[in-house]
Amino acid sequence: MPTQTETPDVVLIGAGIMSATLGTVLKELEPGLSIAMFETLKDCGQESSQAWNNAGTGHAANCELNYTPQRPDGSVDISKALVVNTEFDVSRQLWTYLTGTGAIPDPRAFIHPCPHMSFVWGPENIAFLRARYREMSAHHCYHGMEYSEDRAKIAEWAPLIIEGREEGQPVAATRIVSGSDVDYGALTHLLVAGLIRQPGFEVHYNSKVVALDRDSGGRWKVTVEDTYSRARETVSARFVFIGAGGASLELLQASGIPEGRGYGGFPVSGIWLRCDDDAVTRRHHAKVYGKAATGSPPMSVPHLDTRIIGGKTSLLFGPYAGFSSKFLKHGSLTDLFRSITHDNIIPLLDVARDNVALTEYLIGQVLQSASHQFAVLQDFFPKANRNEWKEAVAGQRVQIIKPDRERGGLLEFGTEVVPAADKSIVALLGASPGASTAAFIATEVLKVCFADRLTESGWLPKLRKLFPTWGIDLTRHAEACRKTRAETARALKLEYV
Numbered sequence: 001m002p003t004q005t006e007t008p009d010v011v012l013i014g015a016g017i018m019s020a021t022l023g024t025v026l027k028e029l030e031p032g033l034s035i036a037m038f039e040t041l042k043d044c045g046q047e048s049s050q051a052w053n054n055a056g057t058g059h060a061a062n063c064e065l066n067y068t069p070q071r072p073d074g075s076v077d078i079s080k081a082l083v084v085n086t087e088f089d090v091s092r093q094l095w096t097y098l099t100g101t102g103a104i105p106d107p108r109a110f111i112h113p114c115p116h117m118s119f120v121w122g123p124e125n126i127a128f129l130r131a132r133y134r135e136m137s138a139h140h141c142y143h144g145m146e147y148s149e150d151r152a153k154i155a156e157w158a159p160l161i162i163e164g165r166e167e168g169q170p171v172a173a174t175r176i177v178s179g180s181d182v183d184y185g186a187l188t189h190l191l192v193a194g195l196i197r198q199p200g201f202e203v204h205y206n207s208k209v210v211a212l213d214r215d216s217g218g219r220w221k222v223t224v225e226d227t228y229s230r231a232r233e234t235v236s237a238r239f240v241f242i243g244a245g246g247a248s249l250e251l252l253q254a255s256g257i258p259e260g261r262g263y264g265g266f267p268v269s270g271i272w273l274r275c276d277d278d279a280v281t282r283r284h285h286a287k288v289y290g291k292a293a294t295g296s297p298p299m300s301v302p303h304l305d306t307r308i309i310g311g312k313t314s315l316l317f318g319p320y321a322g323f324s325s326k327f328l329k330h331g332s333l334t335d336l337f338r339s340i341t342h343d344n345i346i347p348l349l350d351v352a353r354d355n356v357a358l359t360e361y362l363i364g365q366v367l368q369s370a371s372h373q374f375a376v377l378q379d380f381f382p383k384a385n386r387n388e389w390k391e392a393v394a395g396q397r398v399q400i401i402k403p404d405r406e407r408g409g410l411l412e413f414g415t416e417v418v419p420a421a422d423k424s425i426v427a428l429l430g431a432s433p434g435a436s437t438a439a440f441i442a443t444e445v446l447k448v449c450f451a452d453r454l455t456e457s458g459w460l461p462k463l464r465k466l467f468p469t470w471g472i473d474l475t476r477h478a479e480a481c482r483k484t485r486a487e488t489a490r491a492l493k494l495e496y497v
């Protein structure tokens with residue numbers, strides 16, 4: 001593991017999509033920065049960012065129904081969806097910039113056009129989808145959204161979800177053809193490869209960060225252990241990004257910063273069903289989202305997805321949520337228990353008390369038999385053949401438990417950037433929306449930790465090249481939204497409507 005420099009400007013912990021994206025942005029803004037990236041595993045993009053560990057949604061909050069709750073009066077609140085929708089534009093802009101510089105030679109190496117759909121059955125769900133469509137299609141961000149209750153039309157869009165369905169069952173669907181499928185593992189590899197080509201960047205695999213201590217000068221002593229020899233080395237960094245996925249909580253605690261006190265984590269594991277049979281996969285080209293079961297965490301909305309990974313098309317269904325006390329797929333069963341401290345025990349207990357429905361849901365999922373799991377797939381794809389599907393284990397998602405004055409503890413399903421008061425270290429907690437908003441998260445880190453550089457004589461001119469709509473709220477500016485989508489669709493070879 002010997003490092004070329006013992007005093008890098010920046011240490012990135014973890015080689016997933018988040019560190020790779022932040023490293024890429026920082027190097028674009030200030031090529032002279034020295035950056036060291038440390039990763040426990042033998043390669044980058046092997047945990048949640050690995051293609052089969054996530055769903056690869058170009059999470060544009062197009063058709064995922066969990067982002068659009070129904071109000072008591074029956075109307076639908078699309079405000080959260082709009083935020084996530086336009087955060088994905090930030091990622092598209094960065095990827096477009098990188099295709100322009102040649103850092104990403106061909107976008108088809110990681111992103112493919114793939115229509116996104118919502119699909120429901122039953123009068124109540126149809127009324128919800130109709131109200132949702134009314135609200136969304138009136139907004140410029142959802143220009144081009146289609147709606148149908150006609151089985152023949154829906155079968156044109158996605159035949160497998162209609163064939164064999166009970167006659168007379170009312171159904172409805174919406175579709176956005178400008179959606180995408182993203183291989184975040186491939187993208188992580190492209191970004192890290194781009195970083196390695198630049199002077200002043202080093203990546204160290206099989207190198208686990210085991211301690212974080214502040215020195216008297218305000219720098220961070222980052223102690224790294226070689227996972228084979230157990231030899232330890234310490235580097236001193238001006239700025240540390242804890243992008244360790246599920247393990248970020250543990251490292252935040254290890255840093256000892258007061259801002260991290262009280263945070264806890266709740267891991268949710270997942271199982272997919274996967275089909276690689278070409279005769280089936282060539283008949284489905286969409287990501288089709290249904291309605292989540294009562295009590296389920298929002299990211300457990302079942303979906304039947306086209307995945308394009310390494311040039312091969314497969315189908316993926318799920319996730320079936322489950323429980324494992326690991327914080328990473330390659331983690332330890334003791335992760336959850338080691339994360340419990342006297343600072344977060346009260347928030348953890350409060351969350352357990354307030355989330356009985358979630359606990360019941362997870363227990364139900366864990367106890368679900370394989371045949372019951374398959375029956376859930378058949379609700380979507382009635383003619384699915386058991387022999388053509390196999391189980392695949394998804395990545396771990398560690399949901400944030402944060403201290404709350406009134407309720408003691410809150411369970412959050414988003415992501416959160418937790419910086420030290422002096423902005424010298426920042427941890428990224430949470431998992432959803434995730435990889436698809438990595439570029440937006442990188443800009444949040446810039447705003448929080450590098451605010452002094454965001455000036456006309458500093459990074460702003462370059463930032464506008466990376467993110468042409470920097471400072472513009474795309475949910476309000478229809479023309480800017482249309483323009484960036486047309487440009488990024490062209491560069492990334494996506495559909496534009």
Ligand SMILES: Cc1cc2nc3c(=O)[nH]c(=O)nc-3n(C[C@H](O)[C@H](O)[C@H](O)COP(=O)(O)OP(=O)(O)OC[C@H]3O[C@@H](n4cnc5c(N)ncnc54)[C@H](O)[C@@H]3O)c2cc1C
Nearest residue numbers: 014016017018040047048049054055057209245434435436
């Ligand atoms: C089932 C599932 C479905 C999902 N679906 C989607 C989706 O459709 N769209 C979407 O946008 N997002 C999705 N996500 C979320 C997305 O996968 C994550 O938000 C994203 O991959 C997180 O990236 P990361 O870089 O923070 O973490 P990771 O990819 O987990 O990388 C963290 C890295 O840190 C390393 N590490 C940990 N501890 C240390 C240490 N002490 N020292 C050194 N290295 C360390 C790990 O080995 C790992 O490589 C999904 C996640 C799951 C689990």
